[in-house]
Amino acid sequence: MGRQPCCDKLGVKKGPWTAEEDNKLINFILTSGQCCWRAVPKLAGLRRCGKSCRLRWTNYLRPDLKRGLLTESEEQLVIDLHARLGNRWSKIAARLPGRTDNEIKNHWNTHIKKKLIKRGIDPVTHEPLEKEPGGTKTSSSSEEQSSESENNNHSPLLQNTNATGNSEENSSSSPPENCSILSDEPHKLFESLCEDDKLLSYLLGDDEPPLVDTTTWELPNNAQNFNHDIGNFNPWDDCATWLFDCQDFGIHDFGLDCFNEVEMSILDTLEMGNKQQK
DNA sequence: AAAGACGCCAACCGCCCCACT
DNA sequence: AAGTGGGGCGGTTGGCGTCTT
Numbered sequence: 329m330g331r332q333p334c335c336d337k338l339g340v341k342k343g344p345w346t347a348e349e350d351n352k353l354i355n356f357i358l359t360s361g362q363c364c365w366r367a368v369p370k371l372a373g374l375r376r377c378g379k380s381c382r383l384r385w386t387n388y389l390r391p392d393l394k395r396g397l398l399t400e401s402e403e404q405l406v407i408d409l410h411a412r413l414g415n416r417w418s419k420i421a422a423r424l425p426g427r428t429d430n431e432i433k434n435h436w437n438t439h440i441k442k443k444l445i446k447r448g449i450d451p452v453t454h455e456p457l458e459k460e461p462g463g464t465k466t467s468s469s470s471e472e473q474s475s476e477s478e479n480n481n482h483s484p485l486l487q488n489t490n491a492t493g494n495s496e497e498n499s500s501s502s503p504p505e506n507c508s509i510l511s512d513e514p515h516k517l518f519e520s521l522c523e524d525d526k527l528l529s530y531l532l533g534d535d536e537p538p539l540v541d542t543t544t545w546e547l548p549n550n551a552q553n554f555n556h557d558i559g560n561f562n563p564w565d566d567c568a569t570w571l572f573d574c575q576d577f578g579i580h581d582f583g584l585d586c587f588n589e590v591e592m593s594i595l596d597t598l599e600m601g602n603k604q605q606k
Numbered sequence: 607a608a609a610g611a612c613g614c615c616a617a618c619c620g621c622c623c624c625a626c627t
Numbered sequence: 628a629a630g631t632g633g634g635g636c637g638g639t640t641g642g643c644g645t646c647t648t
Binding site for chain 3: 343344364365366378379382386415416417418429430433
């Protein structure tokens with residue numbers, strides 16, 4: 329018995345993606361949308377595992393991705409969400425527009441962990457390092473921690489925000505006494521949180537999701553190759569237009585079917601570009 | 607200038623969840 | 628209710644670039 333491997337292991341390429349592979353994948357997604365990832369490699373003419381295609385798309389090629397380091401407010405938000413959710417990176421990423429779970433996870437492991445330790449905060453429990461709770465374990469699983477923090481609501485931000493981002497009746501922004509994160513430098517940290525008004529409003533649930541600033545997008549190298557490959561056509565500009573549309577409705581409610589409207593014009597231009605190249 | 611140490615991040619792996627039959 | 632398959636998630640790793648000695 330046993331499950332079939334997600335892809336035929338023989339002849340499946342691994343390792344870094346080439347610009348050509350990226351182009352093929354982008355082209356295919358724009359043409360067909362996100363359907364069955366298992367079938368994507370075959371249909372797109374890629375010798376890759378479907379999983380690998382999905383990861384490449386979601387973590388790198390998606391046009392709505394922000395690139396570059398997390399901002400101060402994003403970082404603080406990650407810390408707060410981690411205090412509540414534990415290592416559920418996808419859930420955390422869902423609250424940070426344009427960021428992927430992988431990106432946040434990497435950033436957590438390489439930057440935030442160290443910062444918290446430097447501040448004397450245990451990155452696992454979010455409790456002060458020196459304050460060893462007597463007779464209790466120093467770390468807990470994310471599951472336990474999650475349910476625990478759901479009850480305790482350590483973060484003032486999260487006190488106001490339930491799982492769906494709706495505001496609850498408790499709208500006071502005064503930090504609770506047992507809030508370990510803010511107890512360190514309460515004013516400084518809370519101010520840094522408040523710097524990003526839109527983000528804060530969104531989290532407090534009384535505002536629209538913050539708009540993605542597409543003017544600050546940095547294109548991946550291969551995306552630039554992609555542009556170069558197909559001439560003057562700039563798919564990222566069109567994707568930006570698409571994203572502005574998405575933002576009107578909420579990007580998560582916006583399936584890739586929406587490509588159907590935009591994609592025709594994109595593909596027309598794409599084909600023209602390819603012809604020019606030939 | 608060279609070599610080793612370190613840091614970062616893209617990508618992979620394996621498990622889990624959920625929808626479908 | 629149980630089995631199966633696909634997608635998603637979190638942990639881990641490998642390779643590359645940068646820093647230090």
